[in-house]
Amino acid sequence: MTQEKTRIKVGISTCLLGQKVRFDGGHKHDRYITDILGEYFEFIPVCPEVAVGMGTPREAVRLQGDVEVPRMVGVRSGKDWTDPMNDYSRKRVKLFRIQPVSGYILKKDSPSCGMERVRVYSTTGMPARNGRGLYAMELIKQYPLLPIEEEGRLNDVKLRENFIVRVFAYDRLQNLFNDSYKRGDLVKFHTVHKYLLLAHSPECYKQLGKLVADIKKHAPAEMRDRYSELFITALTYKTTTRKNVNVLQHILGFLKKHLTDFEKRDILRVIEDYHKEMVPLIVPLTLLRHYLEKYEVAYIRDQVYLNPHPKELMLRNHV
Ligand code: SF4
Incomplete structure (x- = not known):
């Protein structure tokens, strides 16, 4: 392949x-x-x-x-x-x-x-x-x-996952900022990376949110440099079970109005199992992805957090 x-x-x-x-x-x-x-x-x-x-x-x-x-x-x-x-x-x-x-x-x-x-x-x-x-x-x-x-x-599975997430993200960042980029492209890029950033560094996530909200106040080159530095810095922080649970619950929030009581309980149980480290991250993610597809929740479905690297690498089967 x-x-x-x-x-x-x-x-x-x-x-x-x-x-x-x-x-x-x-x-x-x-x-x-x-x-x-x-x-x-x-x-x-x-x-x-x-x-x-x-x-x-x-x-x-x-x-x-x-x-x-x-x-x-x-x-x-x-x-x-x-x-x-x-x-x-x-x-x-x-x-x-x-x-x-x-x-x-x-x-x-x-x-x-x-x-x-x-x-x-x-x-x-x-x-x-x-x-x-x-x-x-x-x-x-x-x-x-x-x-x-x-x-x-x-x-080390955590260092490995972190490195590979950063390589794929760095590559996307380079493609974004190739010759000339438009402000709208950066806003879209940031939007789909929100939950990935939140899973790595809630602090940098907040700072990047403010930076992008003020995008018109910065010259494009300054914006590129400041955004790139903070974006990559955010991803150098490792994800943790707690940070991932926080993101999973945010995603669940977008699904809640669509889910039946049974489905809600099902997801909460699996997130709890992950929280207790009884199952790897791939388990709640697969279930959430299933419901995001089923109910066509486009905003979340496009989040890079759900697929930050090819699934064949199986990096989330161990974290
Ligand atoms: S690439 Fe060459 S210099 Fe670097 S560690 Fe290998 S043998 Fe040594």
Whole structure:
């Protein structure tokens, strides 16, 4: 069911695709990424260490010195790769402005690609796990709103769901703000995202509501920047059972006048089961979707919250 034309472009550390680019001539193929996410994402691979000419296989490198501005050196030779790596990273990452991606998956622990808790060695040779790879540092600096995750963290179902929601949302946001957008397009975009935002951050949801209500007071470019920042920030907050229950009850509110007493009791019971974590989110959602279809409640039926990513990913079967 691969849809070449519609797959979302996502940057990735090359070794995660199974390509033998690691210092030891091996790879770190992640089957979930290639076999499952690969159905929906078109991966743009980058291996910064090969790109700067380190070769494969090669001497391993590590970070040392100041955690904010570490040096990258060969483990045995001490050869300093910091400047070539920083120069390459600046230039390669800048290219994403003309070939945009909507997300990025990085290899954990790498002195080039690691996003967090990368070892940085002190002058005494003691490592602290509080650094970030040089390439990852530049990526995050240039694209602070881009959804970025490490492959290791994608094993956590909540982090995985959150990342994938953000990638799809970021992609829609980029499509909205492509060349010229109209105020009406943004209002429509915001309307269908309301419950998704509420499920992630009620506070940002309120702020975005005010911003959109005042849309005429802002120039389009200012509106784009302010809306994008707050929208992506909202989605970085993880959903919780409590926040989802709140949204489910809001949706139920729109259905109430259509439902029979039996149907109402049925839905309330399933929401309660979800609240007690006896069933996953997909259960009350499926039931609500059924009644929204049955009674043709268009406003809610179009909410992205009901389908923020393809159901085949089964992300809501576990949260
Ligand atoms: S972690 Fe990054 S630098 Fe290391 S092999 Fe993988 S892609 Fe290359």
